Amino acid sequence: KKSVDDINVKGLRVLCRCDFNVPLKNGEITDENRLVAALPTIKKLIADGGKVILCSHLGKVKTEEDKQTKTLAPVAKRLTELLGQEVKFVPSLEVVDDTVRAAVDAMKDGEVILLENTRFRAEETKNGEAFSKDLASICDVFVNDAFGTAHRAHCSNVGVAALVDTAVVGYLMQKEIDFLGNAVENPVRPFVAILGGAKVADKLNVISNLLEKCDTLIIGGGMAYTFLKAKGYEIGKSLVDETKLDYCKEMMEKAEKLGKKLLLPVDSVMIDDFPNPIDDPTIATTICDADKMDASKEGCDIGPKTIELYSEAVKTAKTVVWNGPMGVFENPVLATGTKAVAAALAETDATTIIGGGDSAAAVNQLGYGDKMSHISTGGGASLEFLEGKELPGVAAANDK
Numbered sequence: 001k002k003s004v005d006d007i008n009v010k011g012l013r014v015l016c017r018c019d020f021n022v023p024l025k026n027g028e029i030t031d032e033n034r035l036v037a038a039l040p041t042i043k044k045l046i047a048d049g050g051k052v053i054l055c056s057h058l059g060k061v062k063t064e065e066d067k068q069t070k071t072l073a074p075v076a077k078r079l080t081e082l083l084g085q086e087v088k089f090v091p092s093l094e095v096v097d098d099t100v101r102a103a104v105d106a107m108k109d110g111e112v113i114l115l116e117n118t119r120f121r122a123e124e125t126k127n128g129e130a131f132s133k134d135l136a137s138i139c140d141v142f143v144n145d146a147f148g149t150a151h152r153a154h155c156s157n158v159g160v161a162a163l164v165d166t167a168v169v170g171y172l173m174q175k176e177i178d179f180l181g182n183a184v185e186n187p188v189r190p191f192v193a194i195l196g197g198a199k200v201a202d203k204l205n206v207i208s209n210l211l212e213k214c215d216t217l218i219i220g221g222g223m224a225y226t227f228l229k230a231k232g233y234e235i236g237k238s239l240v241d242e243t244k245l246d247y248c249k250e251m252m253e254k255a256e257k258l259g260k261k262l263l264l265p266v267d268s269v270m271i272d273d274f275p276n277p278i279d280d281p282t283i284a285t286t287i288c289d290a291d292k293m294d295a296s297k298e299g300c301d302i303g304p305k306t307i308e309l310y311s312e313a314v315k316t317a318k319t320v321v322w323n324g325p326m327g328v329f330e331n332p333v334l335a336t337g338t339k340a341v342a343a344a345l346a347e348t349d350a351t352t353i354i355g356g357g358d359s360a361a362a363v364n365q366l367g368y369g370d371k372m373s374h375i376s377t378g379g380g381a382s383l384e385f386l387e388g389k390e391l392p393g394v395a396a397a398n399d400k
């Protein structure tokens with residue numbers, strides 16, 4: 001794939017698609033990792049003397065009111081600080097209109113502007129031609145650095161790429177593909193994959209694909225209880241997807257056939273009722289072995305024996321990929337398993353890759369960010385990557 005290192009953007013208008021879809025609270029950015037991760041490409045384009053036109057979506061835009069709250073204005077402000085150079089915000093409800101064209105025409109080499117939320121144009125998520133053409137009309141070169149959005153085929157990452165002469169990927173996109181791609185296709189072994197999260201249904205293809213690629217697959221989180229039930233265990237009031245019991249049995253058989261280790265919890269942290277509010281720290285817990293779970297209780301985290309088992313598996317690994325929390329980590333009392341797995345990854349010399357979303361947030365909150373080899377900026381995108389799918393955003397830039 002061609003990257004920003006393969007082109008010379010001096011004096012050219014460069015449209016750079018980033019994923020600035022960051023969480024906002026009262027107009028303040030609460031997690032700026034995606035902005036920081038985008039800086040190397042932006043700095044490179046500035047240093048090369050390009051006219052840098054940044055664009056991104058922010059959240060889902062369904063109503064007119066969303067257009068008030070989901071503006072990229074706070075991103076322009078924070079990027080200006082992070083870059084130490086003005087990122088001029090050029091807001092338009094049309095994203096590209098005559099004011100934007102005029103602003104682009106007035107740009108000098110090395111200047112940076114940011115367009116408004118691409119989803120303000122309804123065609124964006126339908127990959128409609130008119131908006132793709134508008135975007136293509138304001139640039140000479142297209143750079144796609146939005147890994148977090150690579151599983152979507154939208155105007156601003158796929159449609160526009162087809163309409164320009166030069167489309168390449170940025171450093172972040174390249175780094176994500178290198179880390180995730182190497183881990184899955186060419187891992188240094190033993191390769192241990194850890195999957196958590198609430199629902200088996202969200203991870204069906206990830207489980208199946210990773211079983212083929214890894215040496216050990218570890219399952220935790222809410223979805224582990226469907227596996228435990230499929231094994232014939234009592235799981236009480238724990239989360240279960242009855243429609244996926246056969247699937248779980250199939251995966252356990254697949255592991256055996258392929259000679260892979262599939263590790264499931266051997267004990268569980270149990271509670272009487274789900275905490276309300278979810279972060280209620282006064283909730284009472286007991287520990288049960290996985291084959292002796294109390295029928296009146298609900299499992300909400302992996303227990304101490306499981307922590308030991310999973311930590312041991314991580315210790316002997318050379319490559320570890322982790323996606324999804326081990327328990328209800330929003331609650332401090334039910335976050336022990338997730339914290340322990342994060343700590344195990346922080347301690348190992350193995351290549352450690354965190355596949356976005358909740359596990360990335362957990363690792364960063366715990367201060368282990370620097371200890372990981374790579375923390376993906378993609379939630380859905382990294383999961384689809386781990387499923388072995390070709391991502392449309394990556395494919396579009398590669399077709400050139």
Ligand code: 3PG
Binds near residue numbers: 019021379
């Ligand atoms: C993400 O946060 O996963 C990406 O920015 C994509 O956002 P979306 O799920 O709204 O398409």
